[in-house]
Amino acid sequence: MVNRLDISTFEYDESLASDRNVFVAIKGFGQLAIVKKIIERKGAKAYGLTSVTDVSQRRYSSGLIAYTNLERNVFDDATLDFSMECTEPYEIDVLDNRLAVTSGPRFRIHDVESKEEQEFTNNWMSYLHTIEFSDDGRRILTAATGLDTILEVDLESGKILWEWNAWDNGIQFVTMTGTYITRDPKEAEELKKAHPDAEVQLIDDPLKLPREGLPTHHSPMNLNGAHYGKNGQVIATGYHRSEVFVIERDGSFKKRDLELSHPHSFRPLEDGYMIASTGHGQFLLLDEEFGPETLVDFSTLPADEDKKAGFGEWLQTVSPLDADNGLFSAVDALRDGVHIIDIQNKKRRFISNPPEWTIQAVINAPITREQFPASKPAEAITTPASTYGSTSQPVTQA
Numbered sequence: 001m002v003n004r005l006d007i008s009t010f011e012y013d014e015s016l017a018s019d020r021n022v023f024v025a026i027k028g029f030g031q032l033a034i035v036k037k038i039i040e041r042k043g044a045k046a047y048g049l050t051s052v053t054d055v056s057q058r059r060y061s062s063g064l065i066a067y068t069n070l071e072r073n074v075f076d077d078a079t080l081d082f083s084m085e086c087t088e089p090y091e092i093d094v095l096d097n098r099l100a101v102t103s104g105p106r107f108r109i110h111d112v113e114s115k116e117e118q119e120f121t122n123n124w125m126s127y128l129h130t131i132e133f134s135d136d137g138r139r140i141l142t143a144a145t146g147l148d149t150i151l152e153v154d155l156e157s158g159k160i161l162w163e164w165n166a167w168d169n170g171i172q173f174v175t176m177t178g179t180y181i182t183r184d185p186k187e188a189e190e191l192k193k194a195h196p197d198a199e200v201q202l203i204d205d206p207l208k209l210p211r212e213g214l215p216t217h218h219s220p221m222n223l224n225g226a227h228y229g230k231n232g233q234v235i236a237t238g239y240h241r242s243e244v245f246v247i248e249r250d251g252s253f254k255k256r257d258l259e260l261s262h263p264h265s266f267r268p269l270e271d272g273y274m275i276a277s278t279g280h281g282q283f284l285l286l287d288e289e290f291g292p293e294t295l296v297d298f299s300t301l302p303a304d305e306d307k308k309a310g311f312g313e314w315l316q317t318v319s320p321l322d323a324d325n326g327l328f329s330a331v332d333a334l335r336d337g338v339h340i341i342d343i344q345n346k347k348r349r350f351i352s353n354p355p356e357w358t359i360q361a362v363i364n365a366p367i368t369r370e371q372f373p374a375s376k377p378a379e380a381i382t383t384p385a386s387t388y389g390s391t392s393q394p395v396t397q398a
Contacts, residue, residue: 002292007341008300010348017340017349020070020321021365022329024079027088028061031333031358039310045262045279046176046240048216049358058215060088060104063358067365067372070340075353084373088127090360094367095133100140102128105211107142109155112371120158123206124149124165126213129224141234143226146213147206150226150234150247164234164247166221167203175240176217225266230288237263237275244275244290256290265317265361270324281313283330285343296343303334317361329362338362 033051041047050058066083068075087104094100099110106121107128126146133140139161140153148166153159165183166172172180172191179199180191188202203209216222222239229235229246236245239262243255261279272293273286281299284292299313314333321327326344337352338359353359365372 003294005294005296005343005346006300007296007298007339007348010341010346013342013347013349014073015349016342016347017321017327018069018071021369022068022070022321023092023361023363023365024066024068024075025063025089025092025360025363026066026357027063027090027360028358029063029356030061032356034358035307035311035333035355038312039307043310043312045312045314046217048222048239050216058212059210060212062087063089065089065092065101067369070351073351075338075351075357075359077354082369082372090127090129091131092361092363093132094365095137097371098133098137099367099373100131100133102131102142104128105144105146107131107140109140110373112367112373115373117373118155120153120155122151122153122160124151124163126206126209126211130226132227134228141226141228143223143236144213145222145224145239146219147203147209148214148219148221148223148238150223150236152234162249164236164251166223166238169251169253171221171238174218174220179218181214181220224264227267230268235266235268235273237266239263244273246290258284258286258290258292264315265319267320269320274318274320274323274328276315276318276330278315279313281315281332281334283315283318283328294343296341298330298332298339301335308334316359319361319363321364331359331361333358 030051034049037051063086064080064083065086066079068079090102092101097111097113099112101108105125106119109118124147125144128142129145130143138155143150150164151160152162154161167181167183179201181201182188183204188200191200221241224239225237227235234247236247242260243257245253245255247253260277263275264278265276267274272288276283283296285294287293298315311334316331316333318328318330321329326342328341330339332339336355337350340349
């Protein structure tokens with residue numbers, strides 16, 4: 001039986017986690033336009049959270065990663081005093097003295113001791129949403145949302161060690177456009193014969209697309225997360241899917257349908273897993289078999305009624321601050337702020353942010369402020385990318 005927790009019943013504690021240092025990943029500053037567009041669509045989010053009228057014109061925006069503490073009761077411009085400029089940052093991972101950051105179609109590795117920096121990109125990297133070091137620190141696993149592809153990179157050689165593409169594995173049909181997508185010219189011809197009334201899109205060269213890849217509603221899966229599993233698998237989620245995907249290294253996979261709404265934030269924990277059902281405004285703790293054990297419901301909290309009716313619940317991400325002790329942060333786009341929750345002691349607090357900020361995640365910062373990389377200008381998306389090839393394909397290192 002699932003243990004359901006109503007966040008509105010938690011005790012409010014203004015000092016909860018006030019001693020914590022965090023990274024605040026701000027992927028852009030156009031949230032008010034995004035909200036307006038979603039309300040105009042009457043809450044329809046299958047097009048993605050983009051503010052432009054023509055989503056095919058979606059372009060990377062400039063964002064920031066701020067380093068701050070949770071003593072503050074509001075994230076405001078002062079939060080940005082110590083920050084690093086990035087192209088639409090989504091996630092950060094830290095292992096020992098290295099900080100990994102997603103930045104549009106590339107990721108960066110910062111050595112916080114030597115101050116050295118590396119950049120990696122590849123034709124099949126687009127809208128990188130998640131990033132994770134392997135346990136030994138030699139590899140990076142990342143999810144390219146714009147091209148429905150998971151890539152594992154060897155950090156020393158710069159080679160792609162493993163990849164998984166949704167279209168190669170039968171996830172090809174785009175519901176909103178009635179289109180089939182494939183990377184294989186032979187399969188494209190087969191799909192045209194099998195589905196004469198449908199459009200078939202061959203994407204064997206991603207450079208024929210914008211560097212952002214496919215718009216959200218043109219994507220079969222909109223793969224938005226990939227993490228190392230506990231038994232050698234890779235666990236993945238997709239914006240358009242209600243399931244968790246358990247992918248074996250041979251490419252085969254199984255699905256566990258949790259009836260999620262635009263899931264984000266899947267992560268392994270010590271004794272199970274966690275995931276956010278974004279569109280439901282809920283956070284779930286799962287057992288070792290991906291079964292729900294605890295459901296934390298944020299939808300009972302008060303919100304602007306007009307915005308709630310038009311925009312709806314949107315728990316963007318949930319991140320562990322101290323998962324062993326039940327401490328998490330949760331970014332709430334509906335309520336323009338970040339919840340800090342203590343599940344074990346049933347305590348909570350709320351840190352508001354300016355409504356024009358699009359915060360992607362608030363992540364525990366296990367480094368000091370002095371170690372945080374100095375600010376640098378957002379890079380132009382002009383770095384030449386390597387050519388797609390075999391599994392030993394090198395990425396471009398800048």
